Every structure is written in C-alpha cells, then in structure tokens.
Amino acid sequence: MDYFLTEEQQxxxxxxxxxxxxxxxxxxxEHDENQxxxxxxxxKMGEAGLCxxxxxxxxxxxxxxxxxxxxxVEEMSKVCSAIALSMAATGLGTFPILLFSSEEQKQxxxxxxxxxxxxxxxxxxxxxxxxxxxxxxTTAVKDGDYYILNxxxxxxxxxxxxxxxxxxxxxxxxxxxxxxxxxxxxxxxPGFSFGKKENKLGIRASATRELVFQxxxxxxxxxxxxxxxxxxxxxxxxYTSRPGVAAQALGIAAGALDESINYARQRKQFGQTxxxxxxxxxxxxxxxxxxxAARALLYATARSIDKAGDAKGFAKESAMAKLYCSDVAMKVxxxxxxxxxxxxxxxxxxxxxxxxxxxxxxxxEGTNQIQRNEIAAGLIKSAASKK
Amino acid sequence: xxxxxxxxxxxxxxKVAINPATNTLIRAGVEAIINxxxxxxxxxxxxxxxxxxxxxxxxxxxxxQAEEALKSAIAMGxxxxxxxxxRAFAGSDTLATSYTLxxxxxxxxxxxxxxxxxxxxxxxxxxxxxxIAQWLNIPFIAWVKKIEDVKExxxxxxxxxMMDDGYEVLEGPLPILLSVVKEINEPRTESLRGKMKxxxxxxxxxxxxxxEADPDFIGLRGSPTIVNxxxxxxxxxxxxxxxxxxxxxxxxxxxxxLRESKLVN
Numbered sequence: 110m111d112y113f114l115t116e117e118q119q120x121x122x123x124x125x126x127x128x129x130x131x132x133x134x135x136x137x138x139e140h141d142e143n144q145x146x147x148x149x150x151x152x153k154m155g156e157a158g159l160c161x162x163x164x165x166x167x168x169x170x171x172x173x174x175x176x177x178x179x180x181x182v183e184e185m186s187k188v189c190s191a192i193a194l195s196m197a198a199t200g201l202g203t204f205p206i207l208l209f210s211s212e213e214q215k216q217x218x219x220x221x222x223x224x225x226x227x228x229x230x231x232x233x234x235x236x237x238x239x240x241x242x243x244x245x246x247t248t249a250v251k252d253g254d255y256y257i258l259n260x261x262x263x264x265x266x267x268x269x270x271x272x273x274x275x276x277x278x279x280x281x282x283x284x285x286x287x288x289x290x291x292x293x294x295x296x297x298x299p300g301f302s303f304g305k306k307e308n309k310l311g312i313r314a315s316a317t318r319e320l321v322f323q324x325x326x327x328x329x330x331x332x333x334x335x336x337x338x339x340x341x342x343x344x345x346x347x348y349t350s351r352p353g354v355a356a357q358a359l360g361i362a363a364g365a366l367d368e369s370i371n372y373a374r375q376r377k378q379f380g381q382t383x384x385x386x387x388x389x390x391x392x393x394x395x396x397x398x399x400x401x402a403a404r405a406l407l408y409a410t411a412r413s414i415d416k417a418g419d420a421k422g423f424a425k426e427s428a429m430a431k432l433y434c435s436d437v438a439m440k441v442x443x444x445x446x447x448x449x450x451x452x453x454x455x456x457x458x459x460x461x462x463x464x465x466x467x468x469x470x471x472x473x474e475g476t477n478q479i480q481r482n483e484i485a486a487g488l489i490k491s492a493a494s495k496k
Numbered sequence: 497x498x499x500x501x502x503x504x505x506x507x508x509x510x511k512v513a514i515n516p517a518t519n520t521l522i523r524a525g526v527e528a529i530i531n532x533x534x535x536x537x538x539x540x541x542x543x544x545x546x547x548x549x550x551x552x553x554x555x556x557x558x559x560x561q562a563e564e565a566l567k568s569a570i571a572m573g574x575x576x577x578x579x580x581x582x583r584a585f586a587g588s589d590t591l592a593t594s595y596t597l598x599x600x601x602x603x604x605x606x607x608x609x610x611x612x613x614x615x616x617x618x619x620x621x622x623x624x625x626x627x628i629a630q631w632l633n634i635p636f637i638a639w640v641k642k643i644e645d646v647k648e649x650x651x652x653x654x655x656x657x658m659m660d661d662g663y664e665v666l667e668g669p670l671p672i673l674l675s676v677v678k679e680i681n682e683p684r685t686e687s688l689r690g691k692m693k694x695x696x697x698x699x700x701x702x703x704x705x706x707x708e709a710d711p712d713f714i715g716l717r718g719s720p721t722i723v724n725x726x727x728x729x730x731x732x733x734x735x736x737x738x739x740x741x742x743x744x745x746x747x748x749x750x751x752x753x754l755r756e757s758k759l760v761n
Contacts, residue, residue, distance in 0.1 A: 158688030
C-alpha cells in the first residue's frame with residue numbers, strides 16, 4: 110500500500126526500522142524475561158533522534174507530528190512494543206506539557222525529553238479510579254504559594270525510571286470535573302516516592318509502579334495551566350496520545366504477521382510447507398487485511414490531527430484507531446501463535462511475547478469499552494448538533 | 497580536536513554472487529557499503545568529538561558513487577566528507593592509495609588523529625592505514641581496542657593495542673594514525689537528523705590536480721604491486737622473552753637475534 114509518506118516520514122520509518130533490528134531485537138528477550146528497564150536502548154533511541162518526533166523544533170524536537178510519532182512507534186513495536194513504550198509513554202506524560210504548559214515550563218522540560226535524556230510519565234489512574242478517572246482520591250491542598258499533595262497513583266508506566274511526571278489531583282472536591290488540577294512533579298521531590306514494581310503478563314521491559322505522595326509540597330509554578338483545568342488537560346491529552354497506543358498495537362500486529370508468513374513458508378508438514386495449506390493461507394489473508402485496514406485508519410487519524418494542529422476535533426477517530434488497532438493486535442497475535450502451533454507457545458519464538466504484549470493495548474489509555482463509549486458519544490453529539 | 501577518518505566503500509559481500517565461469521565476485525548491481533571495520537573508526541571519531549569537541553571529517557578515495565559512503569558517515573554523525581576521485585587513480589594498489597589519501601589529508605590541513613578500520617574486508621591487506629601514516633610521517637598504532645586517554649595540552653594519546661594474547665598499553669604523540677578493531681565500540685545506527693543532513697550533503701570532491709599529486713605516484717603508474725600468490729600465512733605462535741638488566745641491553749639482544757635470522761642487516 111502506498112501511504113504517500115513524505116521523504117522525512119520515510120526517513121523516520123527507515124531509521125526506526127534499522128534501530129529496532131540492530132539495537133532492540135538483540136535484547137528484547139532478555140528484558141522481557143528479567144523485567145529489566147532498557148536504559149541502554151533508551152539512550153541510543155535518543156541519539157537516533159526517535160524521542161522528539163512530536164515535539165516542535167523550537168523545543169529541540171523534529172516537529173514531525175503525531176504521524177511522525179506513530180511511524181516510529183509502529184516500526185519499533187514490530188520488534189518490541191515494551192521497549193518502544195518507554196518513548197511512547199513518555200509522549201503520554203509529555204502531552205500535558207506540550208498542549209497546556211507555560212512557555213517557561215516547555216523550555217524547561219521539552220528539550221531533555223526530545224533528546225531522550227529524560228523520560229516522562231502520566232499519573233492519572235488510581236486503585237479506585239480507573240475508567241472512572243475523575244473519581245480520583247489524590248488531593249492537592251493549597252497552602253500559600255504551594256500545594257500539598259497526598260494520595261497514590263497506580264499502574265503508572267515509566268514510573269521510577271522517568272524524571273518528569275504529569276500528575277492529576279483534586280484541588281476542589283465540590284467542583285466535580287472542574288475541581289481537578291495537573292502538576293509537573295520531578296523525581297526526587299520530597300514526599301514523592303514509588304511503590305513496588307509490578308510483575309506483569311506482558312510489556313515486561315516497561316516499568317510499572319505506584320506514585321506515592323505523602324505531604325508532597327509543590328510550588329504553584331509547577332501547576333499546568335490553571336487550577337481546575339485538570340480534567341480538560343487529561344481528556345485532551347488522551348485524545349492526542351491514543352494514536353500512539355494504536356501505533357503500538359499496529360506494530361505488534363504487523364510484527365506478528367511478518368513472523369507468521371516467514372514461519373509458514375519454512376515449516377513443513379505432510380511433506381510441504383504449511384503456507385501451501387488453504388487453512389493457513391486464509392488465516393494469513395485475514396491477518397494481513399486487518400493490519401492494513403488498521404494502518405489506514407490510524408494514518409488517516411494521525412494526519413487529520415496533524416493538519417488541524419489539535420486532536421480535539423478528532424476524539425472519536427482517535428478512539429476508533431485505538432480500539433480497532435488494539436483489537437486487531439490481539440486477534441492477529443493469537444492467530445500468529447496458532448500458525449506457529451506448539452512452537453508458538455514456546456518462549457524460543459517471538460510470537461507468544463507479542464500475544465502477551467498485545468493484551469494491554471486493549472486496556473490502557475482507556476479500555477476498549479471506554480473507547481466505544483467515546484465513539485458513540487461523538488456520533489450522538491455530532492448528529493444532535495446538525496439539527 | 498580535528499579527527500579524520502579514512503574509509504573505504506566495499507561491496508556488501510553477504511549479497512555478492514560469484515561468477516561461476518571466472519570465480520570472481522560479480523560487483524555490478526551489488527549494494528555498496530562502508531567497509532564494516534571502518535564503521536568502528538567512524539563511531540570512535542564521533543565519541544572523541546562528543547568528549548573533546550571539534551570536527552569529524554571522513555575521507556575516501558573512489559569513484560563518484562563512493563559519495564554514498566560519505567553520506568552514510570554523515571547520517572551516523574560525521575561533520576564533513578571529502579571524496580578523492582579522478583580517473584587517474586584507477587588501478588591504484590595500497591601504496592598509491594595511501595599516497596593519494598595522504599595527499600588529500602594534507603590538503604585538508606590540520607588534524608590531530610586519523611582513524612581507520614584495521615583492514616578493508618575486500619582486500620584484507622591492512623596496508624593503507626600504515627601507508628598513510630608513513631607518507632604523512634606521523635606515528636601509527638594498529639589494532640587499537642581502546643583509547644584510554646587523550647591529553648590535548650600535552651598532545652599525547654594513550655591506547656590499548658589488541659594482541660593475540662592480551663593487550664599492550666601504548667602512548668604516542670599527536671598527530672597520530674590509529675587503526676581500530678571491532679572490540680573498540682559498537683557503532684551507532686544512522687540517526688534521523690543525520691539522515692536529513694545526509695540527504696542534502698554534497699561531498700568536497702578533490703581531483704589528482706587538487707591534491708597536487710605526483711603523477712608517478714598515483715594510479716597504475718604508482719602501483720608497483722604484483723600479486724604473485726594469495727594465501728593465508730601460517731602462524732607459528734612461537735615467542736621468546738628477552739631478558740636483560742637495561743632496555744639498551746634488551747634491545748641489542750633483539751637486534752642481534754634479528755641479524756642472526758637475516759631479518760635485518
């Protein structure tokens with residue numbers, strides 16, 4: 110398929126592909142097995158220029174937009190989505206700063222993120238506030254020029270490894286969604302610590318921990334935008350970041366498809382390669398068709414957001430891309446394991462890991478059930494506004 | 497710190513077919529790559545620049561399409577590239593090639609360190625690096641596996657040279673030429689910014705006239721090499737420790753032994 114990529118976009122694909130095969134592939138199994146964080150890869154990812162694609166040039170990035178981010182995440186996720194996530198989840202933690210911060214805050218944080226020197230993370234979810242994110246319990250109580258934070262954020266990607274955190278807390282319980290505010294909190298701030306590292310099914314090279322705030326004193330200058338803007342910041346961040354999750358899922362699916370085709374052409378049963386059997390051919394045909402459809406939806410969404418310069422008008426499409434790509438990833442990786450048969454179930458082959466890694470894409474940054482709510486809400490809203 | 501890296505474009509031999517009639521490599525239509533050993537030299541040059549500042553310039557002798565090798569070096573992070581290209585260089589052996597590269601480097605001007613890979617993977621001679629040092633009349637250390645230290649003020653460098661059984665620590669003055677082994681580093685992949693820079697990069701092209709080459713020293717005319725036989729030399733592995741109270745005494749014993757074996761006059 111020709112997606113009419115510009116020369117620069119094609120360079121992103123080539124750079125990320127080369128990087129994934131030379132740098133990520135040799136270490137992906139080891140990090141998956143041991144749940145170690147791939148700092149040596151992250152450092153090189155920064156040097157390769159793959160960390161600042163969505164950050165404007167004036168803040169040290171390359172200004173190649175959401176599509177630029179998606180192309181890199183897709184290529185790297187074909188090889189290992191868990192390692193690619195160090196950068197993609199940094200995007201999630203960075204969007205609140207990029208979209209809503211003061212110029213001063215942008216100058217302070219974005220160049221280091223763009224160069225890959227520092228990672229970021231996004232602190233929204235809590236133990237009792239998952240899909241119902243606005244039901245969070247973490248509070249930020251004003252005290253002169255400071256806010257005092259108390260509470261615990263759960264399942265935060267990059268936690269403990271990242272140095273820059275976009276954290277959401279209740280500043281006024283009585284104001285509902287207008288009672289939330291967002292802060293930039295740096296690792297090492299007194300009163301800010303991390304819980305234990307979670308042991309996960311998939312994306313095991315990615316670090317997931319709690320953020321624990323105990324009388325954590327934050328100067329008001331660390332607030333993003335103004336008091337009460339938290340919900341707006343969170344929602345718009347997610348509209349912008351969901352294509353990145355979709356790209357991660359798409360990469361996993363495309364990687365599993367490639368592995369499946371190669372395997373089917375080599376594996377012999379009944380005296381012939383299994384790719385000669387129609388049962389396998391039809392599975393491969395379905396997988397390839399779904400991967401291509403997922404890619405077309407994602408690229409169109411990313412391009413729409415880049416052209417508009419804002420994801421607000423494409424909340425529905427952003428949710429569609431995340432929903433579809435992640436469902437395809439789960440299905441395609443499951444079929445990939447099936448094509449590999451018994452070998453697919455073994456850790457010596459890469460597809461079982463892809464299947465484990467795929468599952469999270471249906472869950473995080475809004476479960477696929479929440480995505481469907483979002484899409485339906487968008488449909489009803491646009492129909493109602495026509496009257 | 498000015499660092500020059502002498503590189504060579506070679507055929508990507510994993511993809512080369514062999515002509516069954518002549519038993520030679522079919523080079524036409526084969527993807528050309530930077531000699532893999534030179535990649536370590538480029539990487540080391542970039543690391544030196546990252547540590548000490550300065551500029552990394554890659555130089556190569558070859559046909560016009562060798563500019564692609566320089567572009568790849570730019571994509572990795574080199575600052576500049578010089579292509580020495582002229583029909584008059586055709587048929588150069590390692591002597592003529594090292595002369596030509598040395599003349600090109602002279603034209604370039606100031607340099608502190610020249611890096612090369614330990615050898616090219618097509619010719620495998622490992623002669624061009626030392627040849628350049630000889631023509632430039634600067635010291636040369638082969639098989640460097642680590643640059644331990646560079647003292648910019650004192651103009652000295654300390655390196656580890658890989659040997660069959662261990663390594664030697666050597667110190668030398670700058671400017672110097674080092675040939676590096678693959679143990680020295682892990683070459684980085686091409687970066688996005690580098691690729692963008694490489695896209696618009698035009699190498700400085702120098703002809704035989706530009707480098708003021710003596711016509712007797714270049715191309716076929718400057719190449720006295722005749723390939724008589726190609727073989728893998730047998731290594732005896734025999735070694736002898738020379739004992740002595742002073743360095744002078746040890747050296748005279750070594751010299752006597754070499755004379756006895758008629759290796760020196």
